[in-house]
Amino acid sequence: MASSGTRRAAVKPAPSATPTSGSASVAAIAAPPRVGEQIQRLRAERRMTLDDLSRAAGVSKSMLSEIERDKANPTIAVAWRLTNALGVSLDSLFAPQKTPEGIAVSGPHDIPTLSGHDAKYQLRVWGPIELAGKFEWYELTLQAGGALVSNAHEPGTREHLTVLQGSIEIEAAGATKRLKAADTARYVADEPHAIRNAGKGEAKALLVVIHG
Structure with missing residues (x-):
């Protein structure tokens, strides 16, 4: 939702839980095929x-x-x-053999996040990294007074936002709409747009970005 350059530069994957020292990691590295x-x-x-x-x-x-x-x-x-x-x-x-995995599970510490401290928002990146720039989805949390203001994305890009908690205001295409919990807004995102917390408490939303 933030401009693509800013978002990708700021997103940092959570630290890996894999040990970098100790006998267990050395043994794993040294194990022959x-x-x-x-x-x-x-x-x-x-x-x-x-x-x-x-x-x-x-x-x-x-x-x-x-x-x-x-x-x-x-x-x-x-x-x-x-x-x-x-x-x-x-x-x-x-070469190591890849074991097929029918269900890949990511824990909460595996999900990259982007925080705009001054703007009072946090984006949790739920979509896989290989789809970045094509199809992305996020959990957006806005503190009271928080806003996520974005520049235009690629031509043809659209966003879909569903409010999970609180009240959110969408500004796009020269119009402004206020949404409550369970409302969904769909709007063009190839021009400047903004998502604002319109209430006094915390607001949460599911944000889907489909790039043009």
Whole structure:
């Protein structure tokens, strides 16, 4: 809602809870990739038996079995022969595998915020960062007397604001409207516009920005 340059420069992700020192983090960084597990997965995907891969790569079946069970580490030459037989690049064998996640959960400390202390507002950035500049949504909190005043966004940009608590005044396109809880305003945002707390207490709203 604030001008895009100002908003993006000021938004700072919450500090990571991941430790930066100590034995746990060092162990996580130093842990080698499970090469044998990856070879076994790739072989299974191609419906190859141990004998098939052993013959194709020129690696003994017993050695291949030890490697797949992570009982032995292959040399670079052996790893190259195995990946060549499997039809993958050598570097992909050592790349960490991404585990599909059906539901990704972000906690309250993972949500970036933008605070306008003098203007008495706070924006919590609920939308994912990869959609920034295209489709964004925020939780806007306005203290008494607070206002979020913005310059024009890209041509064709529109905003949709739903009041969750309190009373809010929208100024856009040369008009002014006052909203109460559960009201929704939709308005052009490719010209200067403003959102103001029209009450005496705290106001909250869901703000959706669809960029042109």
